[in-house]
Amino acid sequence: MYYVAxxxxxxxxxxxxxQCTLFCPEANTLMFDERKNAAYVNEPRxxxxxxxxxxxxxxxxxxxxxxxxxxxx
Amino acid sequence: MGxxxxxxAPGFKQYLPKDYVDLIDFGPFGKEVDASQIGQFKEILEExxxxxxxxxxxxxxxxxxxxPNPEDTIVLGTAGCAxxxxxxxxxxxxxxxxxxxNAVASGLTRALNLRFPDKQKDVIAIAGDGGLxxxxxxxxxxxxxxxxxxxxxxxxxxxxxxTGGQESxxxxxxxxxxxxxxxxxxxxxxxxxxxxxxxxVYVVKIAPTNIKRLSKVIKxxxxxARHFGPTFIHAYTSCNIEYSIPTEEVLRDAREREKKDFxxxxxxxxxxxxxxxEIEKKKKEVKA
Numbered sequence: 001m002y003y004v005a006x007x008x009x010x011x012x013x014x015x016x017x018x019q020c021t022l023f024c025p026e027a028n029t030l031m032f033d034e035r036k037n038a039a040y041v042n043e044p045r046x047x048x049x050x051x052x053x054x055x056x057x058x059x060x061x062x063x064x065x066x067x068x069x070x071x072x073x
Numbered sequence: 074m075g076x077x078x079x080x081x082a083p084g085f086k087q088y089l090p091k092d093y094v095d096l097i098d099f100g101p102f103g104k105e106v107d108a109s110q111i112g113q114f115k116e117i118l119e120e121x122x123x124x125x126x127x128x129x130x131x132x133x134x135x136x137x138x139x140x141p142n143p144e145d146t147i148v149l150g151t152a153g154c155a156x157x158x159x160x161x162x163x164x165x166x167x168x169x170x171x172x173x174x175n176a177v178a179s180g181l182t183r184a185l186n187l188r189f190p191d192k193q194k195d196v197i198a199i200a201g202d203g204g205l206x207x208x209x210x211x212x213x214x215x216x217x218x219x220x221x222x223x224x225x226x227x228x229x230x231x232x233x234x235x236t237g238g239q240e241s242x243x244x245x246x247x248x249x250x251x252x253x254x255x256x257x258x259x260x261x262x263x264x265x266x267x268x269x270x271x272x273x274v275y276v277v278k279i280a281p282t283n284i285k286r287l288s289k290v291i292k293x294x295x296x297x298a299r300h301f302g303p304t305f306i307h308a309y310t311s312c313n314i315e316y317s318i319p320t321e322e323v324l325r326d327a328r329e330r331e332k333k334d335f336x337x338x339x340x341x342x343x344x345x346x347x348x349x350x351e352i353e354k355k356k357k358e359v360k361a
Contacts, residue, residue: 018113025125025127027120049126050320058325
């Protein structure tokens with residue numbers, strides 16, 4: 001079981017914002033998709049620190065990222 | 074080294090690992106990328122074993138994204154947390170004995186100048202507070218006294234994080250740590266003041282909360298070291314394990330410390346200042 005961040009892409013696309021990608025401590029993990037205008041998480045690389053949730057929810061009040069438990073099959 | 078070293082021979086590209094091919098196609102080699110574009114290009118830093126939410130890992134990420142010339146850069150590290158990530162990047166990395174980063178970097182800079190007199194190679198020593206200000210103190214200071222032309226970066230987590238939490242010279246006064254339960258009795262070493270006294274031409278104290286400023290400072294330190302002399306960056310990179318900071322609050326902690334005792338300070342000599350002004354003037358002319 002892993003604890004990873006997940007981006008609500010529809011909600012994220014309504015904003016013009018890349019702030020979470022600038023504060024993730026991991027490289028090539030929280031990426032920005034220009035076509036969708038939304039951030040996405042490269043889940044196998046996510047360590048689950050929830051810093052992006054702090055940036056998105058606490059600082060910007062946009063609530064687009066949630067932390068979720070995932071299980072690998 | 075150099076760009077040709079990174080490019081695969083024609084026909085071999087299809088057999089290389091995906092991460093490597095991505096790095097060639099979407100990486101920063103040979104392009105001018107800005108650190109505020111991270112998340113939109115393939116970074117030279119790869120997966121590494123540093124803790125979740127580590128602010129030092131964040132610093133290393135921004136550091137690698139800010140290199141002005143990654144294909145001609147050599148990074149030196151020493152035992153400690155930072156090298157766990159520093160070594161996992163597409164840049165040559167040298168791992169010496171504990172505390173000798175600046176001595177090795179001195180020799181390396183001189184050797185590179187002899188071997189490649191027509192090329193500019195950037196040498197960057199990046200180590201923790203223990204590696205530079207405690208155990209490697211004499212070698213750090215003497216490289217500055219000798220005016221060696223390379224950049225020194227101290228990622229200061231104020232503790233020996235890798236070995237269970239012993240106090241370091243950079244721990245703040247009075248702090249209680251797992252292996253220093255009585256509390257530290259002495260003040261934090263004035264690292265930036267020492268650097269100025271020892272002859273560094275560009276000295277910065279910074280808490281990584283603003284990516285644009287951080288990346289500008291790293292670029293400036295490397296550029297100044299090419300022409301003028303030693304440069305030094307003192308960055309606050311908290312240890313969320315030893316200082317018990319919840320991972321999601323690491324950024325909040327950095328912002329608090331920035332207000333309290335890690336405010337941004339930038340010192341440069343007059344000739345370095347004139348050099349940067351000229352560069353910025355040229356950039357504006359190109360834009361116009």
